[in-house]
Amino acid sequence: MSSPPAIDIRSLRVDYGNFVAVNDLTLQVPPGEVFGIVGPNGAGKTSTFRVLTTLMEPTYGEVILSGVDVLEDIESARRIIGYMPDLAPVPSDLKVWEFLDFHANAYGIGNRAQRRDRVAECLEEVDLTNQRDSWCNKLSRGQTQRVVLAKTLLHRPRVLILDEPASGLDPLARRDLRHALRKLAATGATVFVSSHILSELAEMCTSLCVMNRGKLLASGTVEQVREQLGSNERTLTASLLSGHEQAAEWLSAQPAVHDLQRSGQQIIFGYKGSDESQADLMAGLVRLGVRMRAFEEKRSSFEDILVEVAESNRN
Structure with a gap:
């Protein structure tokens, strides 16, 4: 017991x-x-x-x-x-x-x-x-x-x-x-x-x-x-060796992607979706035929989550 x-x-x-x-x-x-x-x-x-x-x-x-x-x-x-x-x-x-x-x-x-x-x-x-x-x-x-x-x-x-x-x-x-x-x-x-x-x-x-x-x-x-708390917002960074233009165009068309920007060989963008849909996103990039060196994730800090909670509950 x-x-x-x-x-x-x-x-x-x-x-x-x-x-x-x-x-x-x-x-x-x-x-x-x-x-x-x-x-x-x-x-x-x-x-x-x-x-x-x-x-x-x-x-x-x-x-x-x-x-x-x-x-x-x-x-x-x-x-x-x-x-x-x-x-x-x-x-x-x-x-x-x-x-x-x-x-x-x-x-x-x-x-x-x-x-x-x-x-x-x-x-x-x-x-x-x-x-x-x-x-x-x-x-x-x-x-x-x-x-x-x-x-x-x-x-x-x-x-x-x-x-x-x-x-x-x-x-x-x-x-x-x-x-x-x-x-x-x-x-x-x-x-x-x-x-x-x-x-x-x-x-x-x-x-x-x-x-x-x-x-x-x-x-x-x-x-x-x-x-x-439903905080599945994260920042994703795709480090590519080739296919930058093709990848950026494809990612921009995905509904959960926002604020996309390129920096050298990297494509950095905001993403709000489940872990499963993020895995599908990675698989989609691979199917495009781009050469991807790394795919990194940075989740919202707990302070960001708390600020979001406080602001969402204001009158």
Whole structure:
């Protein structure tokens, strides 16, 4: 039998007066996933997180985390949730271990020796053991984010909810954070992470969803999301050794081809069609008898897809 979802959101709606922030959101995330939620400002990400973390009540709907009804049993839900808000502050007058020990004590984690051991474990999980005695105000942005993540892990939450954890991080820090989250998921924890940068989540997550104006538009793996959003636009480049004029004339007559241009031995054009029809296009060029050296594809970036989604949903 399959395990129940770690995150089970059913018909969630959040209203602010006449404004609908989250509109009938239904979503399930299995245990051990790094699951991303992406969307432009106003998509409903923050409101969804506020409900999941028991910081607000929805207009209606259900939220069940690892079998616990968040709206009916807030205290039990809080014991299994680890929440890392965007740009979470750390005190400037504490060392890293002092900051973590303070929160371990607040969580009621054993005696001093047990807290020391748990702090050491969490620092190791985020690869910051060598920063144990550093002052918090001397840490880099990436190190600070990982210290806050270590704090979030202290009470061994089964569901981690991270709001824009990679915001402002350089590529090396994002890589370190990505590795840390995947290590956590490998232990069975479920990580629910938000971002407005789709390519960032594509690198970090095992699966993701896209929201806009409160509605769920797509969910699944990166490729499944791309397919669900119907973004099959791509740029194709045919590098030819002969038959350039013949190939350009034939391609221009194909219904899915647009913006064709020649550059030396290359013919570059936009194409919007299925993978099967693209294969037929290549076969057609071969039948023409042109000598083709290469046929390259460049798909729309995830940022382009998100911009297209946002623009298509404007009034």
